[in-house]
Amino acid sequence: MRYIWLDDYLLKKKGVTKDLQPDWNWIRYHVGGKMFAAVCLDTDNKPYYINLKLDPVRGDYMRKMYADIIPGYYSDKTHWNSIRPDGAVPDDLLKDMLDESYRLVLENFSKKRQREILDITCCGSECSKCGCYGNICQGCNELCGKVFHAPPGKACPIYRCAVNRKHLTSCAKCEELPCVIWRDTKDPQLTDEEFETDIQNRIRNLLEN
Ligand code: SF4
Numbered sequence: 552m553r554y555i556w557l558d559d560y561l562l563k564k565k566g567v568t569k570d571l572q573p574d575w576n577w578i579r580y581h582v583g584g585k586m587f588a589a590v591c592l593d594t595d596n597k598p599y600y601i602n603l604k605l606d607p608v609r610g611d612y613m614r615k616m617y618a619d620i621i622p623g624y625y626s627d628k629t630h631w632n633s634i635r636p637d638g639a640v641p642d643d644l645l646k647d648m649l650d651e652s653y654r655l656v657l658e659n660f661s662k663k664r665q666r667e668i669l670d671i672t673c674c675g676s677e678c679s680k681c682g683c684y685g686n687i688c689q690g691c692n693e694l695c696g697k698v699f700h701a702p703p704g705k706a707c708p709i710y711r712c713a714v715n716r717k718h719l720t721s722c723a724k725c726e727e728l729p730c731v732i733w734r735d736t737k738d739p740q741l742t743d744e745e746f747e748t749d750i751q752n753r754i755r756n757l758l759e760n
C-alpha cells in the first residue's frame with residue numbers, strides 16, 4: 552500500500568486505539584471505543600481497502616471524483632467509504648478524509664465525553680499534567696468544573712461560561728478567546744509573565760485538538 556504513513560498518522564490523534572478484528576482480518580482504529588477507520592487485509596495480510604466515514608454528501612461527491620473511492624465495503628454504504636490502498640487518491644486528500652472520519656465519530660459523543668477522550672479541559676488545561684490531579688482533585692471534566700478552586704458548589708467561571716452557558720465543547724471556537732473571564736481567573740501563584748505563557752499554552756492545546 553502506498554499510504555505507509557497511515558498507522559502513525561492515526562495513532563497520533565488524541566484518544567485513538569487500534570486492534571485487529573481476527574474474523575474479518577481488519578485493523579480497526581477507534582476513538583472512545585468507536586471505530587472511525589479500518590484497513591481491510593486479505594489472507595496474505597495485504598491491505599485491499601481503507602474504510603472511513605464521510606458526510607454522505609461529501610462521500611457521494613468523492614465517489615464520483617475518484618474511481619478508487621467506492622461505497623463502504625461490508626459497511627453502511629451511506630456513511631462509510633472504501634479507498635483502494637494503491638489507487639490515485641492523493642495523500643493529502645486521504646489525510647483530510649481520515650480527519651473528517653475521526654471528527655464525525657468524536658462529535659457523536661457528548662461534549663463532556665469528548666473532553667475526556669481528548670484529555671483536555673474546556674480552558675485547554677491538561678489535568679493529567681497537574682500535581683493535584685488524582686490527589687486532591689478528580690479533574691475538571693469529571694467534576695463538571697466544580698473543582699476545588701471554584702466557588703463552593705459552583706463550576707469554575709470558564710466552565711460555566713463555555714460549557715454551561717454557551718454549550719461549547721471548549722473555548723476553542725469562541726470569538727472572545729482569551730476573554731476577560733480568562734484574565735480574571737489567574738492562578739495567584741503565577742507571575743504575570745507565567746500567566747501569559749500559560750494562556751498561550753492553553754490556547755495552543757485547544758486549537759490543536
Ligand atoms: S480553570 Fe476552570 S475550566 Fe480550566 S481546568 Fe480549571 S476548572 Fe476547568
Ligand code: SF4
Nearest residue numbers: 712713722725728730
Ligand atoms: S467568553 Fe468564550 S473564551 Fe471566555 S470563557 Fe466564555 S467561552 Fe471561554
